[in-house]
Amino acid sequence: MALYYDAASVLSSEGGQGSLKSRIYGPSTVKSNPTQIYALxxxxxxxxVFLKDVLDRAGLLHDEPKLTPLLALLLCHDHFFSKAGIAAPVKHPLRQSIERHKARLQSEFTRARLRRKCASVDALKSSLDRERAGLARPHPRWARVNTLVAQDVEAMFASLPGCKRKLRLDDVLKVDQGTRSYCYDEHVPNLLALSPGVDLTKTNAYRQGELILQDKASCFPAYLLLGNESKENIGDVIDGCAAPGNKTTHLAAVIGETGCTGKIIACERDGIRSKTLQSMVEKANADSVQVLAKQDFLALDPADARFKGVTHLLLDPSCSGSGILGREDIPKLALPEDPRTTMKPTTNGQPGSKSKKRKRGQGEGAGAPSSEEVPVATTGNAAPDEEEAPVPATEERLQKLSNLQTRIVEHAMKFPAARRITYSTCSLHEQENEVVVSRLLASPIAQTHGWTVSPRSQQVDGMQRWKHRGVRSKPDDVDDQNKLNQEGLDACIRCNPGDEEGTMGFFVCAFVRDLNTEEDSRGSNGSGARNGDANGGDREEAWEGFD
Ligand SMILES: C[S@@+](CC[C@H](N)C(=O)[O-])C[C@H]1O[C@@H](n2cnc3c(N)ncnc32)[C@H](O)[C@@H]1O
Known part of the structure; x- marks a missing residue:
């Protein structure tokens, strides 16, 4: 029945990009009534969670090899909770796949209801609604005070009716009390967390560039790059992948606070995004920024006299975007166990009815989970234009991205006066994060130029205190070329979407250079990375990842 296939497709990577509503109501391939899909x-x-429990205990997927976990969940929802039951003719195979197990399902349903001490189905519904409301974690909005122009932020907040200053993020997020409040962030200077009800976009402060909407995680690179550098060590700075310019303007603000006179050279390859970058720079009054529009960073010659004073580089290249929070919930559903696959069912990333990876005769129609990522199911406040919908990432795409990201940072490592680099992504994939760091450390360019990771103990205070660090999912005994040791992992900074910190998914690592290293020396960098071909032997030029 189209309704269930459509809903499954919308929830999976097949449903395209963007918010739940845009997937359903936008120009899409759904055949059934969009309002019904949304309601389902x-x-x-x-x-x-309740339905998963019922389905697992009833063992439905053992007996119905043509049902995917997601389809089973959607059908069972209507079987138990919709007044009209499953929206399909009585003889329809989908409907029959549930109804022929009616007795077993009903008995597990009743047991599960009684375990929750609910005397009726209505009581169960209310209890599940309450549970859900308790679980939904409110997400803050983040705004950076642009110290290049900001006048009196406190006065601006005082002009917002009922908006109170708090001390802690937890207090700002107490939305059940209808509070409108803000607090200063505990890690990044001049960053504000706002309760979800506070809308700054109509304030003069926002219009005049005094406040810039920017996720907390996205403020880490500029702060990590320059936050504890002394004025005399900062010359010029390159932002190699700059548009739309959130990190560029943050760099300009941090540099402005130090009193340095160096300039920021902001490179952007894409023509249209270069225009956005230019206008953001103007709005933020970031006079120290010089935009190199339509400029490929990889085409800059590090030996060019224009760059001889470049001491710091920020690289935030295109990535899969798997850490981006959806602007609207794409629910991550708890799915019943699929007995036909050894992989645990994932919530999103669950294919609809037609997984291309399945082979005939191996549970056709079963829908083994794909490894592709889809947007995370939380509401974010990424700045306009910065974070567009993520690109679903296959292994092959991840490899290409990883190669390109490695190349971009390697190029940065060639600038003769460079002493510090940050590399960041809004991806959750190790392949784009820790693996890139490891490959870079093992690269001849890092070794000959004396680049290592900046250890946690030497990072700027707020970043040292940030507790979420690099990860390695493979067990220690698995032989892996691209493995960071504990110190390397600790140098890496991660942000996990949807956790108590209220950020998007993000990764950043800083590299520092021992300027005493001889150009042609081959000494170990002591980073724990194993030697190998940093480029994976594959020069990928043209994959257009997430921008
Ligand atoms: C993730 S976005 C950067 C976001 C930006 N740092 C910010 O905070 O607003 C990546 C940007 O890098 C640009 N880009 C990718 N590869 C590039 C290259 N080789 N040279 C210059 N720009 C590049 C993309 O066009 C895109 O605009």
Whole structure:
């Protein structure tokens, strides 16, 4: 029945990019009524954990090899909770795949209801609604005070009716009390966390560039790059992948605070995004920024006299974008165990009815989870234009991105006076993060130029205190060329989407250079990375990842 296939497709990577509503109501391939699809998804999302329990205990997927976990969940929702039952003719195979197990399902349903001490189905619904409301974590909005122009931020907040200053993020997020409040962030200077109800976009301060909407995680690179550098060590700075310019303007603000006179050279390859960058720079009054529009960073010659004073580089290249929070919930559903696959069912990333990876005769129609990522199911406040919908990442795409990211940082390592570099992504994939760091450390360019990671103990105070560090999912005994040791992992900074910190998913690592290293020396960098071909032997030029 189209409704269930459509809902499954919308929830999976097949449903395209963007928010839940844009997937359903936008120009899409869904055949059934969009309002019905939306209702089915949002109601199932309230009851998924309960339904998963019922389905697992009834062992339905053992007996129905043509059902995917996601389809089973959606169908069972309507079977139990919709007044009209499953929206399909009585003889339809999908409907039959549930109804022929009616007795077993009903008995597990009743047991699960009684375990929750609910005397009726209505009581169960209310209990599940309450549970869901308790679990939903409010997400703050983040705004950076642009110290290049900001006048009196406190006075601006005082002009917002009922908006109070708090001390801690937890207090700002107490939305159940209808509070409108803000607090200063505990890690990044001049960053504000705002309760979800505070809308700054209509304030003069926002219009005049005094406040810039920017996720906390996105403020880490500029702060990590320059936050504890002394004035005499900072010359010129390159932002190699700059548009739309959030990190560029942050760099300009941090440099402005130090009183340095160096300039920021902001490179952007894409023509249209270069225009956005230019206008953001103007709005932020970032006079120290010189935009190199339509300029490929890889085409800059590090030996060019224009760059001889470049001491710091910030690289935030295109990535899969898997850490980006959706602007609207794409629910991550708890799915029943799939007995036909050894992989645990994932919530999103669950294919609809037609997984291309399945082979005939191996549970056709079963829908083994794909390794592709889809947007995370939380509401974010990424700055306009910075974070667009993520690109689903296959292994092959991740490899290409990883190669390109490695190349970009390697290029940065060639600038003769460079002493510090940050590399960041809004990806959750190790392949684009820790693996890139490891490959870079093992590269001849890092070794001959004396580049290592900046250890946690030497990072700027707020970043030292940040507790979420690099990860390695493979067990220690697995032989892996691209493995960081504990010190290397600790040097890496991660942000996990949807956790108590209220940030998007993000990764950043700083590299520092021992300027005494001889150009042609081959000494170990002591970083724990194993030697190898940093480029994976594959020069990928043209994959257009997430921008
Ligand atoms: C993730 S976005 C950067 C976001 C930006 N740092 C910010 O905070 O607003 C990546 C940008 O890098 C640009 N880009 C990718 N590869 C590039 C290259 N080789 N040279 C210059 N720009 C590049 C993309 O066009 C895109 O605008």
């Amino acid at each position: 998804i949002s109601e199932t999302a309230k009851r998924d």
